[in-house]
Amino acid sequence: MNDTARYAIPADMLVEKLDARRAGRRQSKAGRVKSGEIREILEQEIVTGERSAGERLDEQAVAGRFGVSRTPVREAINQLASAGLVELIPNRGAFVRETGLADLVEMFEVMAEMEAMAGRLAARRIDAAGRAKLQVALLACESAAARDADDASDAYYYENERFHEAIYDACGNRFLAGEARRLHQRLKAFRRLQLRVPQRMRQSLAEHRRIVAAIEASDGERAEAELKAHITVQGERFADLVASLKPKGD
Amino acid sequence: MNDTARYAIPADMLVEKLDARRAGRRQSKAGRVKSGEIREILEQEIVTGERSAGERLDEQAVAGRFGVSRTPVREAINQLASAGLVELIPNRGAFVRETGLADLVEMFEVMAEMEAMAGRLAARRIDAAGRAKLQVALLACESAAARDADDASDAYYYENERFHEAIYDACGNRFLAGEARRLHQRLKAFRRLQLRVPQRMRQSLAEHRRIVAAIEASDGERAEAELKAHITVQGERFADLVASLKPKGD
DNA sequence: GTCAAGGTAATTGTATACGATTGAGCCGAA
DNA sequence: TTCGGCTCAATCGTATACAATTACCTTGAC
Numbered sequence: 411m412n413d414t415a416r417y418a419i420p421a422d423m424l425v426e427k428l429d430a431r432r433a434g435r436r437q438s439k440a441g442r443v444k445s446g447e448i449r450e451i452l453e454q455e456i457v458t459g460e461r462s463a464g465e466r467l468d469e470q471a472v473a474g475r476f477g478v479s480r481t482p483v484r485e486a487i488n489q490l491a492s493a494g495l496v497e498l499i500p501n502r503g504a505f506v507r508e509t510g511l512a513d514l515v516e517m518f519e520v521m522a523e524m525e526a527m528a529g530r531l532a533a534r535r536i537d538a539a540g541r542a543k544l545q546v547a548l549l550a551c552e553s554a555a556a557r558d559a560d561d562a563s564d565a566y567y568y569e570n571e572r573f574h575e576a577i578y579d580a581c582g583n584r585f586l587a588g589e590a591r592r593l594h595q596r597l598k599a600f601r602r603l604q605l606r607v608p609q610r611m612r613q614s615l616a617e618h619r620r621i622v623a624a625i626e627a628s629d630g631e632r633a634e635a636e637l638k639a640h641i642t643v644q645g646e647r648f649a650d651l652v653a654s655l656k657p658k659g660d
Numbered sequence: 661m662n663d664t665a666r667y668a669i670p671a672d673m674l675v676e677k678l679d680a681r682r683a684g685r686r687q688s689k690a691g692r693v694k695s696g697e698i699r700e701i702l703e704q705e706i707v708t709g710e711r712s713a714g715e716r717l718d719e720q721a722v723a724g725r726f727g728v729s730r731t732p733v734r735e736a737i738n739q740l741a742s743a744g745l746v747e748l749i750p751n752r753g754a755f756v757r758e759t760g761l762a763d764l765v766e767m768f769e770v771m772a773e774m775e776a777m778a779g780r781l782a783a784r785r786i787d788a789a790g791r792a793k794l795q796v797a798l799l800a801c802e803s804a805a806a807r808d809a810d811d812a813s814d815a816y817y818y819e820n821e822r823f824h825e826a827i828y829d830a831c832g833n834r835f836l837a838g839e840a841r842r843l844h845q846r847l848k849a850f851r852r853l854q855l856r857v858p859q860r861m862r863q864s865l866a867e868h869r870r871i872v873a874a875i876e877a878s879d880g881e882r883a884e885a886e887l888k889a890h891i892t893v894q895g896e897r898f899a900d901l902v903a904s905l906k907p908k909g910d
Numbered sequence: 911g912t913c914a915a916g917g918t919a920a921t922t923g924t925a926t927a928c929g930a931t932t933g934a935g936c937c938g939a940a
Numbered sequence: 941t942t943c944g945g946c947t948c949a950a951t952c953g954t955a956t957a958c959a960a961t962t963a964c965c966t967t968g969a970c
Contacts, residue, residue, distance in 0.1 A: 444924080469952080479925045484953090485738060492742035494838070501931055501952050516835040520777070527773045585766040588744070694954080719922075729955045734923090751922055751961055911970105918965080925958070936947080 444478050449486035451476075456495050456506050457599045467496060467504040493596065511652055517597060518645025522638045524590045525574065529633035532580040533625045540580035541626070547573040548622050555615045566611050567602050573618060577625075577637075604648040614640070694728050699736035706745050706756050707849045717746060717754040743846065761902055767847060768895025772888045774840045775824065779883035782830040783875045790830035791876070797823040798872050805865045816861050817852050823868060827875075827887075854898040864890070 452472070455461050473483045491498040497507045509517075532540070551573055554565040574594065578587040594601075604610065617640045624633035702722070705711050723733045741748040747757045759767075786794070801823055804815040824844065828837040844851075854860065867890045874883035 480952095481924055481926090485734075485923090488735060488738055489742060492739060502933090503951070513835060516833045519833055520774075520836050520839065523773065523777045524770075527770070583766045583769055585763060586770050589770065720920095730922095731954055731956090735953090752963090753922070913970085914968090916965105916967085918963105920961105920963080922961075923959085926956085928953105928955070930951100930953075932949105932951085934947105934949085936945105938943105938945090940941100940943085 444476070445482040445485040445489075448472070448476055448478070448482055449489050452486055452490060453493070453495060456490070457509075457596075461506050462508055464505055464508055467506060469503075493592075495596075511649060514597075514600060515645055515649055517593065518641060518648070521590075521593050521597060522641035522645065524586065524593065525577070525641050526634040526638035528577050528581040528583075528586055528590055529621060529625065529637035530630040531582055531586070532577050533628050533630040533633040535582035536580040536625060540576070544573075544576045544580060544622060544625065547576045548618055551615055551618055555611050563602075563611065566614075570601075570614065570618075577621075580625075600648055601644065604644055604651065607647050607651055610647060613643075617643075694726070695732040695735040695739075698722070698726055698728070698732055699739050702736055702740060703743070703745060704849075706740070707759075707846075711756050712758055714755055714758055717756065719753075743842075745846075761899060764847075764850060765895055765899055767843065768891060768898070771840075771843050771847060772891035772895065774836065774843065775827070775891050776884040776888035778827050778831040778833075778836055778840055779871060779875065779887035780880040781832055781836070782827050783878050783880040783883040785832035786830040786875060790826070794823075794826045794830065794872060794875065797826045798868055801865055801868055805861050813852075813861065816864075820851075820864065820868075827871075830875075850898055851894065854894055854901065857897050857901055860897060863893075867893075 452461075452467070461467075467487060469480045469483050469487065472487075473480045476483070487496060487504045488498070490496045491504065495507060495509075496504045498504050536544070547569065550569040551566060554562065554569045557565060571594070575591070578590050581587060617636065621633060621636045621640065624636050702711075702717070711717075717737060719730045719733050719737065722737075723730045726733070737746060737754045738748070740746045741754065745757060745759075746754045748754050782790070797819065800819040801816060804812065804819045807815060821844070825841070828840050831837060867886065871883060871886045871890065874886050
């Protein structure tokens with residue numbers, strides 16, 4: 411389907427407790443909007459790799475599976491298409507766009523640039539409240555990383571998210587913040603995986619400290635450089651990881 | 661509705677021949693997909709300012725106006741929501757998000773960064789075919805600008821688009837290219853307006869030449885700087901123009 | 911006169927039904 | 941045997957119908 415040979419990311423590397431989520435969602439309210447639910451679940455399934463093939467998403471089948479009509483399924487699929495997760499061929503259907511390694515590298519490249527930009531702007535524009543939030547986020551990362559428990563990775567993952575959000579908020583450009591959040595969301599599962607690389611968490615934390623230092627010093631150039639390196643390293647480590655685990659040409 | 665006082669962009673500054681477009685589209689085919697048509701027209705109306713107020717988009721009203729049912733209108737509105745042009749409040753409806761001057765400045769800031777990134781990458785990665793396409797695009801810009809006709813602005817506007825597309829394509833990052841196209845599309849009408857500033861077209865052309873020179877020299881840093889300046893200037897000129905024409909607090 | 915509560919009207923969200931377009935399979939002719 | 945056209949089934953896109961949620965207005969009590 412694609413013109414470049416690509417590495418498929420194995421599903422079991424990215425599994426998140428989907429069934430738990432589903433159950434949790436179900437209990438929320440009886441007649442809640444179903445389109446959003448379906449979108450989330452499908453999105454997870456695609457990102458996770460359960461649907462990694464260039465497979466077609468049959469509206470009717472999905473509708474039957476969730477016990478709803480085609481209408482909310484259509485809305486969900488359209489949203490996925492807007493997010494770039496599926497390709498929508500007129501009068502043909504929706505096909506999941508396999509995000510191969512090449513695509514991920516590209517996305518990390520863009521992500522690095524956006525984060526760097528946010529950092530540069532934040533260094534110049536951050537106010538007292540933002541500074542406080544950033545410090546709190548950094549401390550949370552530290553304490554999460556300090557835990558030697560098995561779920562330290564999960565905890566750090568969550569706090570890492572908060573840390574980057576704090577930078578987005580501080581950049582003073584709400585449009586940029588929104589775009590960065592979108593991309594971050596899309597790379598979520600892959601970022602998480604990447605934390606399993608040995609020593610990565612500790613290294614990430616050190617980078618966070620340097621980033622904060624640069625922002626505190628109002629040194630936009632340095633913040634930009636540190637953040638770009640921070641994200642680029644993530645992309646590279648991720649690529650290494652995938653390549654070393656599953657070097658199969660398609 | 662918004663927390664900052666903002667400048668409304670007057671509708672008549674941005675008018676494009678909508679009725680002509682509508683007529684042209686209508687003739688195409690009888691039973692073609694209507695959702696896309698509606699999306700385009702609504703998008704134009706919002707960007708143009710015909711709907712600039714924080715007004716609600718009534719599905720039924722829109723459906724009646726176009727002589728279709730609510731279903732395609734819903735799809736169109738959802739797509740607009742994904743594009744960020746309207747805000748979707750659950751069970752309340754869709755409200756056009758007024759893109760004020762502040763938002764535009766933010767968007768231009770991000771656009772500048774993305775274009776700059778594309779240029780930097782293109783300088784390193786462009787191949788012979790891309791080089792040729794870029795040269796052709798530049799020449800087309802030159803000849804469009806050379807025309808002294810009244811529609812020189814329109815012609816240059818079109819060729820300018822092609823020029824930037826050529827850079828996107830050459831950057832070797834298809835994800836970046838796609839994102840840049842999205843943003844470019846969204847800023848379309850405003851870019852066009854900005855060309856009316858005296859001497860702007862000539863200046864833009866000069867900047868294009870410098871950009872191409874940098875790329876040809878494989879000087880990524882220079883290409884980045886030139887492109888960032890190129891877009892930033894556009895944003896600033898645009899802000900000046902709007903501010904000078906209609907400095908009314910809302 | 912003001913505030914709160916209930917009912918009603920309007921609008922969104924979902925279900926079902928129908929038409930239109932595409933792709934595949936079959937048949938026939940060169 | 942192969943290629944071109946035709947029929948038909950499947951699926952998307954749209955229309956219509958219904959359910960559920962929300963906001964507004966009326967009414968009543970303090």
